[in-house]
Amino acid sequence: MFAILSWVRHLLLVIPAIGTIWWGDIGSPAVYVAFTLMTLLLARVRLLKLQPFAFILFAAETALCIYISLHYHGITFLMLLSPLVALFEQSTPWKDLNHQIAGCLLLLIGYNITLIHQPSMMVFVANVTFLLTALLLIGIRMTSVQKNEAETLYDQLSLSHLELSDARTRLVQYAKQVEQLAQLEERNRISKDIHDDLGHRLIRQKMMTEAILQIYKTKPDQAIAMLEQVRDQMSDSMETLRRTVRRIAPPIQDSQQYSLDHLIQSTRETFGIAMEYHMEGLPYALYPSIEYVLYRNAQEAITNALRHGGATEVHILLRYEPDQIQMRISNNGSVPDSEQIRKGIGMRGMEERVHLIGGQLYWICDDQFSIITRLPHYPKESTLSEGATL
Known part of the structure; x- marks a missing residue:
């Protein structure tokens, strides 16, 4: 956008200069071309971002445009739109919006000075053009600031996500x-x-x-x-x-504390509902933390199916895969609208448990409401000594 504004600046100097040639008498063409080239030179020098001389160059360009407009008339007053655009360029030293608005007001005064010899209708049209251009530039500037802030926030969010992912990986390894x-x-x-x-x-x-x-x-x-x-x-x-x-x-009661079989049996005896449990894949030993998450999430899913869905049948599918384990719990209760599902304490607890060990939790609303827990599987590696020998 700012690269386009730089080209617009040059066009706002060249087009009014060329148009004035057909508008009226310009006297000596050589002097007129020299003045025009001087305005283009000042515009190009300002692109060099010479901060100590920025105000001097801006004032010189503005004064030269006013002089040309007063001396040659025609539509050279439009050349003052070039310094207006310069106020909002990326290379401008005046980054504060209040300073840019103050610069617009000063340019508006000089702009109206150049319109002294113009008809009243031309003065009105010229002022409307100036104000619309200023408003457009202010809008572009505010959009650019918001975009930069959004990009900064996105970078910070990405960095936080990477740090969280690293912390989660370190926690699992620990x-x-x-x-x-x-x-x-x-x-x-x-x-x-x-x-x-x-x-x-x-x-x-x-x-x-x-x-x-x-x-x-x-x-x-x-x-x-x-x-x-x-x-x-x-x-x-x-x-x-x-x-x-x-x-x-x-003890037997400890080994069965977080067993899905124990949960299914106790649910059948307590609520008298039909429970189906299937396994797919080749079962392997799970870490206690994985067993705990599966047990608690299954317990919460069954409770929600009975409380909110009025289910009489619950199906649990546990799928063992080489790099992950997936548990899908579906029921024959009423299927809620996916857009109206509100996360309560139980659902947030399920997500927190799953995300803590690098897993995923999501639900599907089709013929039956299903909630799926995906947890990563880390094969046990013999990284430590097996202990002393007898």
Whole structure:
């Protein structure tokens, strides 16, 4: 837009100069052409963005246009529209809108001075032309400012989005590392328990067994007594092993706390509705955070289907894909208008949980209302040590 204004400036100097030649007597053509070329030269010099001389060049161009208009008459008064356009060029030193409006008023005074010898109708048309041009330039300037502000906000938003995406990626990686560290710590603890307790017991039992093999012919009574000790120690070792296994395996109620099967069974028993559950793809182990999000989102979707849709049937489809897991929950209740769906606390909670781990949440309103949760799948990598060896 500003490049076009620069060409318009030059045309506003050339066209009135050429038109005045046919308008009336200009005297010496050489002097007239010289003055015109001087105005074009000043216009070109101003494009060099010589800030210390900007006001001087603007004043010189304006004064020269006024002189030409007063001396040659015709339509040379239109040449003053060139300094008017210059006030709103990108290279102008007067960026403030108030200063530009003040410059327009000063130019309007000089503009009317050049119209002294013009008929009243010409004066009216010329002033209307000047005002319309000024309003157009002010509108262009305000649009440009708004565009620059919008681009700045868009850049800031893009930067914030990138920072949020990086933070989310780091959070997911941190969660994976925390889980792996917890697993490593538990493995090391179990390894230490087995090594310090069961390992030493087994070594002692092995040594006692070898001793029994050596004395059972000569000292059978002592061998039987030692064999009974080995039996008792093996019983203690088995009990220790059972306690270790119990600590490794979580309680049944904990393992089923965020299970979709448990949710479906409890929903059937509580509300007496039909529930269908299908899986597609090859199932794989999920992180606890993924299981938690799927469970909570399914719970909220079922609650909304019963409360707002009056559903009697709910269908849950869990699809395992190599890089993501998708859960689709649909129901036979009333289908809302997609444009009138309002996000309540529950829906916002679903979105927050999904976005926190880099997933997506959206809904489809066709024959049935369906809400879909997509979560990324990060295959577990053996990045940490597997623990001490026995």
